[in-house]
Amino acid sequence: MVEGRYLEPDDRLAAYVGADLARSLGLEIGSRFVVQAQGADGEITGQLLHVTGIFRSRVSAIDQATIHITLATAGEWLGSGSDVTNVAVVLQSSDRIRSVSDRLAVALAEPVERGEARVVGWREANPVLAAGIAIDEFGNYVIQGFLFVIIAFGIVNTVLMSVMHRQREFGVLQAQGLTPGQTGAVVLIEGLTLSAASGLVGVGLGLLGTWYFFGDGLDTSVFMQDIDELTFAGAAVDPIIVPIFGVRRIAQIVAFILGIGILASVYPALRAARVNVTEAMKFDR
Numbered sequence: 485m486v487e488g489r490y491l492e493p494d495d496r497l498a499a500y501v502g503a504d505l506a507r508s509l510g511l512e513i514g515s516r517f518v519v520q521a522q523g524a525d526g527e528i529t530g531q532l533l534h535v536t537g538i539f540r541s542r543v544s545a546i547d548q549a550t551i552h553i554t555l556a557t558a559g560e561w562l563g564s565g566s567d568v569t570n571v572a573v574v575l576q577s578s579d580r581i582r583s584v585s586d587r588l589a590v591a592l593a594e595p596v597e598r599g600e601a602r603v604v605g606w607r608e609a610n611p612v613l614a615a616g617i618a619i620d621e622f623g624n625y626v627i628q629g630f631l632f633v634i635i636a637f638g639i640v641n642t643v644l645m646s647v648m649h650r651q652r653e654f655g656v657l658q659a660q661g662l663t664p665g666q667t668g669a670v671v672l673i674e675g676l677t678l679s680a681a682s683g684l685v686g687v688g689l690g691l692l693g694t695w696y697f698f699g700d701g702l703d704t705s706v707f708m709q710d711i712d713e714l715t716f717a718g719a720a721v722d723p724i725i726v727p728i729f730g731v732r733r734i735a736q737i738v739a740f741i742l743g744i745g746i747l748a749s750v751y752p753a754l755r756a757a758r759v760n761v762t763e764a765m766k767f768d769r
Contacts, residue, residue: 488513488537491554499533500552503540508548511535519551524563531561542720581605613719632744639748643675647752654759668757672749679745683738691734694727701726 486503499519501511511517513535520530533553540547559565575584588603595601607614647654654667662670705723715721 486538486540488535490537491552493554493556495536495554495557497531497533497557498536498554500537500539501535502547502550503538504544504547505549505551506535506538511538513538521562523561524567529561531557533557543715546720578606610719613716616716632740635741636744636748639675639679639745640751642678643671643749643752644755646674647671647756651759651763654756655761655763658759658761664757664759667759668753671753671756672746675749675752676742676745679741679748683741683745686741687734687738691729695729698725698727 488500491498491500499517506512509517515535516532517535518530518532520528523529533551541550555566555568559567573584573588575581582605585603585605589596592601592603596603657670658664658667701724703724
């Protein structure tokens with residue numbers, strides 16, 4: 485909202501106008517103007533409105549051509565009564581889209597079957613935006629994949645070097661009765677412990693650093709020349725990026741790190757299990 489206020493249910497002939505449209509028409513709070521549209525009877529009809537508020541969405545197509553009026557004003561002006569063409573349901577969490585869509589489809593089963601109504605989620609309503617988000621998520625997974633590969637090489641290097649420098653120790657353990665399988669299990673557990681400890685410490689430091697520096701959001705507008713054109717597929721993009729700390733995502737990261745730790749420790753564990761006891765006892769530290 486740039487100035488003024490939004491519409492009230494009992495407002496008559498009030499309009500909430502986009503900032504670019506208000507500027508081009510020279511409108512301000514309290515200004516009167518006439519709009520024209522085709523009514524329900526097919527005739528062109530005009531309506532006098534007065535400005536109660538001005539908004540900016542940062543989407544030029546919206547700010548230049550969008551006017552909000554009450555449903556009562558529209559019904560009286562266009563002769564459409566309480567009829568509408570679209571009803572949007574805004575949810576607090578995108579995780580509920582599928583369940584709410586299914587419930588609405590069941591509740592509106594009869595008009596849907598008659599072709600009078602259709603229930604769609606935002607992905608069906610805006611496939612371009614959905615495709616852009618899918619590409620962004622894929623790129624995120626690719627970057628995470630590279631990071632996990634680097635983590636795996638780090639674990640392999642650390643555990644393998646530890647195995648190579650402890651040949652005599654493994655030889656002594658097997659000489660005292662430890663089987664090759666048990667020797668490999670020791671190395672495997674060591675790698676898993678190293679992965680778990682480093683993963684938990686890393687995630688903890690990452691959460692602490694993110695919350696401390698970007699808890700209120702990272703304002704990316706300082707890196708952009710035209711903040712009013714920050715749009716994608718007809719949707720405004722908030723320049724302030726606020727991190728979301730999801731327990732599920734954190735658990736996934738820790739699980740991935742543990743999985744990579746186990747896989748990366750398999751080769752060093754095999755090397756430790758295949759230690760030649762006689763040669764290992766000759767190993768010079």
